[in-house]
Amino acid sequence: MSEKTQKSTRARWKRATSYDVAELAGVSQSAVSRVFQDGASASKQMRKRVMAAAGKLGYRPNAIARGLITQRSNMVAVIMSQQTNLYYPEVLVQLTQHFSNHRIRVLLFTLKSEGDIDSTLEQVLQFRVDGIVTAAMLSRAQLATVQDANIPIVFYNRSLPDIPSNSVRCDQEEGERWLVAELFDSGHRTFAIVSGPEDSSVSTERTTGALQKLREKGVDGVTIVTGDYGYDSGRSAFAGIVDRRGGPPDAVIAANDVMAIGCIDEARESYGLDVPGDVSIVGFDGTGPARYAAYDLSTVRQPVKRMTEAAVSMLIDRIGNPELSAEKRVFSGERIRGSSAEFAADLD
Amino acid sequence: MSEKTQKSTRARWKRATSYDVAELAGVSQSAVSRVFQDGASASKQMRKRVMAAAGKLGYRPNAIARGLITQRSNMVAVIMSQQTNLYYPEVLVQLTQHFSNHRIRVLLFTLKSEGDIDSTLEQVLQFRVDGIVTAAMLSRAQLATVQDANIPIVFYNRSLPDIPSNSVRCDQEEGERWLVAELFDSGHRTFAIVSGPEDSSVSTERTTGALQKLREKGVDGVTIVTGDYGYDSGRSAFAGIVDRRGGPPDAVIAANDVMAIGCIDEARESYGLDVPGDVSIVGFDGTGPARYAAYDLSTVRQPVKRMTEAAVSMLIDRIGNPELSAEKRVFSGERIRGSSAEFAADLD
DNA sequence: CGTGCAATTGCATTCGAATGCGATGCACCG
DNA sequence: CGGTGCATCGCATTCGAATGCAATTGCACG
Known part of the structure; x- marks a missing residue:
């Protein structure tokens, strides 16, 4: 008392x-x-x-005092580019979950813009985190800064070609090739692409993969418009495509599910088109809304659970042993057949 | 060189x-x-x-060493209950954004289950965070622990009645009363409710609000089924309702948008019902998918930006001056009229 | 040129916990 | 009963930066 x-x-x-x-x-x-x-x-x-x-x-x-003397903060930084992409929150939650199983806490950094990285990185370094998972691209100089500070870092869904660095990613190009191949094989001949923001490396890879396969199949005259991963940008992108081409293509390949849904709504509402009857629309990510019956999207799902697990264990390994050599792990996505691939299903 | x-x-x-x-x-x-x-x-x-x-x-x-001597870690903890609710990631990103404007970092804690809180709280306290924002409910004892440790805390979308504590929330009950009133006034007479998980205080408030207004209007025989905030649970909830009643009600009130969408899909696909012709379905939150044309959901949007700003400034104020007395801020939601309220629109 | 005041700078201590090393105790063995 | 080894414990130091106080410098003014 x-x-x-x-x-x-x-x-x-x-x-x-x-x-x-x-x-x-x-x-x-x-x-x-x-x-x-x-x-x-x-x-x-x-x-x-x-x-x-x-x-x-x-x-x-006092974890602070302990961190000072042990040289271990038991915190890792997670850097996320602030995007309209519905997909990332799930990644964040899973990462946090897995890290916490190893008694490690997540210090969260979100970027207002990509240019923000330098100052953000400075903060990250000051907090003496034990490691970093970044879902934002770093320049070579920025990566060098981190490595000089001797902090293990794992790239999530991006990787620097020809530079030894750790990364976990989903094979975006492969996924797009699948989607395009199936669309083509089921009879689609004219295509349009809705890409993500210019500075999104994920979007770049997806577009590249799609174009690769299209070229391979001998398709050209592909209309490309840019969106920002958001619903509205999907809608206006579809309008832009129809406008530019003077009519809808056989198929639209959107850089993510949300924009694909935007395209579908625009096609149905503003142009009275039947999806997937008149035009097929595919997305990428396999986020929740892709499954909604009204869209039943054909898409490629990223294996988020396995990817985040991989990122976490990779980082923890390197925290324990900084000498480990770099490693890149690439996961195939999971093909999810929605309505737009109904013909194609026969081919299996 | x-x-x-x-x-x-x-x-x-x-x-x-x-x-x-x-x-x-x-x-x-x-x-x-x-x-x-x-x-x-x-x-x-x-x-x-x-x-x-x-x-x-x-x-x-070295921010760690600095924190030790200044007694300020420049970190706040954000505690989120791990839920299928699509609404929270947005909250998290916004909080982080606003805190970073004040040079404060977010240490993220997610709960596997609500029982997890005690150990999580222990962690939070060990890290000597400057403050806490929690979107999970705490018991009186847990709150007392935090207050004994002299750490300012703000509750997000929940509040402990009769206990001096800081909170920012959206008036869930009011929002539900609006929805019910409009449904009733536009002719709906039989109702069902899809609630969230038992331990979700937000869900409890929403159900309470809806029942209040229903009782006031003299409606009874309301069917109530429980979901988990997820899409699938929305679908099975609708099936459960039809099953239990031997047919669809005039209107379904879902505890969040995602479940509302699940209900709509189930109604259309499995029962061939016209939504909103045969049955009206409303949600809550005003998250992205609510706007998708296929659903055009009637819902109440939480003013996330203002709410998160309020939470952040409230917390920062108390970090600067721990003597400030407790304060509760309640925001009204924003009524979003979708297709299910078409009649009602006339009444304005 | 002397005096006074303010702006700089350095010294020494402090924050709270971890840890190497030496000291102590105890059990067990021959 | 003396000796050996291991488990426990305390002492003193360390981690890296902030800060009160004193010392120094610089500058303006009379």
């Missing part, structure tokens, strides 16, 4: 330290420290005494 | 400290410290010398 009052009054004074606990328990500070560690040696009774004192004072080890 | 090699070899040795910089620049460590602070006094030439040395060594102030 008197303890309770003591607690609340003390609160505004100062938080209990290991010295306070040591004093109350009549032991040394080192003893307290050891009791609160995993592999440290401490007798049973010592534990009991210390824990009792700690409980009475509401003591908790 | 030789500097470069020096850099990379030194990397594995040790990171530069303010002492290293001081030595190289021929000044005291305090001087270095002052140069890297905002309001500190340092002459122009001093800055120049120090910055030059710092640049040469790739020095960056």
Whole structure:
């Protein structure tokens, strides 16, 4: 009872330290420290005494001070480019989840714009994180800065060609090639592409993959318009395509699901087209809305769970052993057949 | 050139400290410290010398060490309950964005289950965050723990009645009353509710609001089924409703947009019903998919931007001045009229 | 040219916990 | 009963930066 009052009054004074606990328990500070560690040696009774004192004072080890002396913050930075892409939040949650299984916390950094990276990186470095997962592209110089600081880093869904660096990604090009091949084989002959923002490397890869296969199939005259990964940009992109071509193409390849959905809505509402009867529209990512019955999107799903697991374990390995050589892991997406590929399904 | 090699070899040795910089620049460590602070006094030439040395060594102030001495970590914890609700990622991104404008970083904590809170809270406290924003409910005891530790905390979209605590939330009950009133006034007479998970206080409030208004209008025999905020649960919820009632009601009130969309798809696909012709379905949140033309959902949008801004400034105020008394801010949602309220639109 | 005041700078200490090393205790063995 | 080895514990130091206080410098003014 008197303890309770003591607690609340003390609160505004100062938080209990290991010295306070040591004093109350009549032991040394080192003893307290050891009791609160995993592999440290401490007798049973010592534990009991210390824990009792700690409980009475509401003591908790100070992770900041611990980090200073151990040179381990137990925090990793996750850098995300601020995008309308519905796909990333899921990635973030999964990463956090997996890291927490290893008693590591996530310090979150979002970029207002890509130009923001330098100052963001500066922050990241100041916080002495144990590692970095980035879903934003870094320049060579920026990567060098990180490596000079000796901080392990894993790229998520992007990779620097010809530079030794760790990355986990989904094979965007392959996925697009699948989609295009199936569309072509089921009779589609005229195509349009809705790409993502110029500075999105993911979008670039997807467009490249699609164009590759189209060229291989001998298709040309492909209309390309740019969107921002958002729903509205999908709608106006479709309008732009029809406008530019003087009519709808056989198929539209959108750089992500959300824009694909935008295209579908625009096609149906503003042009009275039947999707997938008159025009087929495919997306990418396999996010929630792709499954909604009204769209039943044909798309490629990124194996987010496995990818995030891979990123986490890769980073943790390198935190434990910085000498590990670089590694790139590439995952195939999972082909999800929606309505637009109904013909194609026969071919399996 | 030789500097470069020096850099990379030194990397594995040790990171530069303010002492290293001081030595190289021929000044005291305090001087270095002052140069890297905002309001500190340092002459122009001093800055120049120090910055030059710092640049040469790739020095960056150590935020961990700084936090230890200043008693400010410049980090806040954001606690999110791990839910299928599509709405939260947006909240998270916005919070991070706003905090970063104040040079504060977000340490992210997600809960596997609600029971997880105690251990999570322990972690939060150990990291000596400057404040907490929680989108998960805490028990009285848990809140007391946080307050004893003298850490300001703001509840997001939940509040403890009769307990002085800071919160920012959207008036869920009011929003539901609006929706129900409009449905009733436009002729709907039989109702069903799809609630969220039992332990979601947001869901509880929404259900309460809806039932309030329904009772007020003299409607009873309301079917209530439980979902998990996910699309599939929306679909099966609708099936459950039809099953239980032996037919569809005039209107379904879903606890969030995603489940509303699930209901719509199930109604159309599995029961061949016309939405909103045969049955009206409303949601809550105003997330992206609500706008998709295929659904054109009638819903209430939470003013996320203003709410997150409010939460951030509220928290920062209390970090600066812990004596500030508790405050609860309640925002009205924004009524979004979709197809299900077509009649109702006349009444305005 | 002397005096006074303000702006700089350095010294020494502090934040809170971890850890190498030496000291102590205890059990067990010959 | 003396000796050996291991488990425990405390002492003292360390991590890297901030800051109160004192010392120094610079500058303006009379």
